[in-house]
Amino acid sequence: xxxxxxxxxxxxxxxxxxxxxxxxxxxxxxxxxxxxxxxxxxxxxxxxxxxxxxxxxxxxxxxxxxxxxxxxxxxxxxxxxxxxxxxxxxxxxxxxxxxxxxxxxxxxxxxxxxxxxxxxxxxxxxxxxxxxxxxxxxxxxxxxxxxxxxxxxxxxxxxxxxxxxxxxxxxxxxxxxxxxxxxxxxxxxxxxxxxxxxxxxxxxxxxxxxxxxxxxxxxxxxxxxxxxxxxxxxxxxxxxxxxxxxxxxxxxxxxxxxxxxxxxxxxxxxxxxxxxxxxxxxxxxxxxxxxx
Amino acid sequence: xxxxxxxxxxxxxxxxxxxxxxxxxxxxxxxxxxxxxxxxxxxxxxxxxxxxxxxxxxxxxxxxxxxxxxxxxxxxxxxxxxxxx
Numbered sequence: 001x002x003x004x005x006x007x008x009x010x011x012x013x014x015x016x017x018x019x020x021x022x023x024x025x026x027x028x029x030x031x032x033x034x035x036x037x038x039x040x041x042x043x044x045x046x047x048x049x050x051x052x053x054x055x056x057x058x059x060x061x062x063x064x065x066x067x068x069x070x071x072x073x074x075x076x077x078x079x080x081x082x083x084x085x086x087x088x089x090x091x092x093x094x095x096x097x098x099x100x101x102x103x104x105x106x107x108x109x110x111x112x113x114x115x116x117x118x119x120x121x122x123x124x125x126x127x128x129x130x131x132x133x134x135x136x137x138x139x140x141x142x143x144x145x146x147x148x149x150x151x152x153x154x155x156x157x158x159x160x161x162x163x164x165x166x167x168x169x170x171x172x173x174x175x176x177x178x179x180x181x182x183x184x185x186x187x188x189x190x191x192x193x194x195x196x197x198x199x200x201x202x203x204x205x206x207x208x209x210x211x212x213x214x215x216x217x218x219x220x221x222x223x224x225x226x227x228x229x230x231x232x233x234x235x236x237x238x239x240x241x242x243x244x245x246x247x248x249x250x251x252x253x254x255x256x257x258x259x260x261x262x263x264x265x266x267x268x269x270x271x272x273x274x275x276x277x278x279x280x281x282x283x284x285x286x287x288x289x290x291x292x
Numbered sequence: 293x294x295x296x297x298x299x300x301x302x303x304x305x306x307x308x309x310x311x312x313x314x315x316x317x318x319x320x321x322x323x324x325x326x327x328x329x330x331x332x333x334x335x336x337x338x339x340x341x342x343x344x345x346x347x348x349x350x351x352x353x354x355x356x357x358x359x360x361x362x363x364x365x366x367x368x369x370x371x372x373x374x375x376x377x
Contacts, residue, residue: 167354167355169355169357170355170357171338171342171355171362174335174338174362175335175338175339202339205339205342205343205346206338206339206342206343207342208342208352208353208355208364209352
């Protein structure tokens with residue numbers, strides 16, 4: 001096989017190992033979700049076509065290593081028959097990660113696997129200028145690390161203070177982990193620094209008088225993050241998006257922006273460094289109705 | 293037996309989550325149908341304990357503070373409810 005043939009296999013998730021003419025085969029899944037039937041099929045495939053083991057990747061993926069070249073096609077056919085697809089590599093949209101979301105986690109604000117599933121359906125494996133990763137965290141606890149993705153989403157609750165019944169007890173300011181709440185007892189009011197707010201909602205949960213209530217609630221978006229050799233945290237773009245549809249509209253705009261302005265082997269964050277974040281914000285404003 | 297005039301003292305300043313919530317729930321469960329409690333707690337326990345109290349449908353009235361220690365005046369039972377959040 002020549003390098004071109006190996007590269008083609010790699011793009012389809014079949015990556016050549018360093019020794020023995022073997023391949024590590026990446027599988028397609030999203031949000032770390034598998035049915036038990038799929039899990040059993042992967043185990044059987046690893047036994048029949050690989051070396052009897054699997055590798056859990058750092059982004060909720062699974063690879064079956066130690067597969068010979070001759071076994072690649074039978075492995076793919078076997079897994080396809082059990083509703084398990086092949087993964088991708090190269091300049092494509094990669095595995096969409098997600099936490100368990102509102103269906104499982106009491107802290108979650110958004111249905112993370114649901115959004116991840118739709119992102120996966122729209123984008124998985126599609127060609128883009130360079131590798132492109134998406135992840136969805138259900139809340140400010142950020143278990144799925146939204147900021148380390150090219151595009152990350154995070155469940156968000158912005159507080160709003162209403163003066164009725166407030167007893168200026170200082171609990172909201174005490175529980176705020178970032179000092180975004182200041183109680184001004186002499187003025188009998190509470191000041192919010194929404195630029196510093198991390199959208200956790202602790203001040204709302206802890207308010208004993210009902211004076212701190214939910215303001216904007218939904219999806220926060222981060223763009224341009226990555227880890228790897230030179231880590232870079234994604235930057236927040238757009239406002240708090242109240243619905244799944246608006247979150248998806250912004251995702252569409254971000255991918256489109258990358259396709260228009262990204263260069264080969266340039267991650268999204270580097271593209272944004274060239275264009276400036278303002279250009280992206282303006283583009284989102286043109287393509288969506290997202291709040292700024 | 294406690295009445296709403298003689299608050300039940302609940303001190304969870306030496307406890308950590310989840311025992312803070314467990315002790316508050318046990319105190320509420322053991323209290324009469326109508327009762328007042330004074331829950332003494334550290335700031336680190338505020339969020340979870342207040343969330344537990346709200347979920348149990350009781351009312352939190354006055355709040356006193358002494359450094360890192362807070363005292364919540366809690367009212368359980370019919371006739372004591374105010375607007376719940």
